[in-house]
Amino acid sequence: MDAVQQTLSPSRRLSIVLGFTQILLWGGSFFLMAIVGEPIVRNTGWSHEMVYGALSLALLISGLMAPFIGRVIGKPLGERLMRFSGLVIAAGLAIAAIAPHVTVFFLGWAVIGTGMALGLYDALFAALGKRYGATAGMAFTYITLISGFCTTIIWPLLTLLLGQFGWRGTLLIYAAVLAVVIFPVYTYIFPKNSANAPRPAPKPLRELAPPTTGDPKVYYLVMVHLTIGAILMTGMSVHMIDILRNNGLSLPAAVGIGALLGPSQVGVRFLDLFWPKKSQLTATAISSAGVLTGMGLLLGSPALAAMGIVSYGVGNGMRTILRGTLPLHLFGADGYAALMGKLARPQLIAQAATPFVGGWVIQSMGVSAFVWVLAVLAGINLLISLLIRKTAVVHVMAEPSVIRKAS
DSSP, X not given: OHHHHHHOOOOHHHHHHHHHHHHHHHHTTTTTHHHHHHHHHHHHOOOHHHHHHHHHHHHHHHHHHHHHHHHHXXXXXXXXXXXXXXXXXXXXXXXXXXXXXXXXXXXXXXXXXXHHHHHSHHHHHHHHXXXXXXXXXXXXXXXXXXXTTXXXXXXXXXXXXXXXXXXXXXXXXXXXXXXXXXXXXXXXXXXXXXXXXXXXXXXXXXXXXXXXXXXXXXXXXXXXXXXXXXXXXXXXXXXXXHHHHHTTOOHHHXXXXXXXXXXXXXXXXXXXXXXXXXXXXXXXHHHHHHHHHHHHHHTSOGGGHHHHHHHHHXXXXXXXXXXXXXXXXXXXXXXXXXXXHHHHHHHHHHHHHHHHHHHHHHHHHOHHHHHHHHHHHHHHHHHHHHHHHHHHHXXXXXXXXXXXXXX
């Protein structure tokens, strides 16, 4: 048994399968409205704010539910709850597809938000961190590497379905795919006997996280850091084309430069495979610096826009991995699932508010003002990342004899 414990880690095959399930789940929720939103507005006559506000509602509900989901996943066999994420999102898509009124449409997205809490990154990282402890970090990298192709795969597919079946038919078809695929895959990955699976042995001292759980300051710094990162990601995802157009670029040029975002994010995640023993604290600072540099370049001339998107993409691609590995590194595997739920709530609530606040800033003060707001937030986040590093190191020096186990 000891030999098994020392080698237990998520397999590459498991990580690849989970990466593809994340493509399906993200494509049917967070990234869906970017393609079907405008067709829904044109077909129904519902206002732009109401249609896109449904996504904000889903994010809000997902954020409110995240701590509860995290606590459930932390219990024995709790990760099996994730089996239902595809079915729940599918039900929400079906309700939205047949909605005769915007109120029913909102109801459908409320259900989708519940499914997002059950199955997206935060829940999945919590389940893997609970099962594999410190060895889960490489799985996070593989999963985010593969799921980084979500928009590359799902957006063209949605566009094709829209042309053939309209937005209602597209949602129903996507719902059927989720219902058929996710439940059996997650049932196989998280079987009934998973609670009895051997746990990984504690890592050697030099590989373990510093014991920061005794200092709540570090927890709140990490929470604020991840929340600001979520705001920056959402603001860029929703308004990227507006930002590039504001730089004097034509729509085709803006779309072409915006397409650099996906390869940039995936590329840095691929590099992460060859740098597995890097310091999570150093990587957090590098990620924040990349995002800040990208924002600064976007405030410059149009010639710098492509470099700005690439720099932002590198920083944000690292951030996606760090949202799972940084808390695991700092706080260990004990209670990790519940911790991820607590950290997810402010992130998702902030994401829900960002489209509305960003739209108000753009309408009231212009796109350039919005980019300046993002740049200031990115600068604050870089300072917070450095403060996290300093505080964690000071805590280790103050309590060198206390090491949190990874089991």
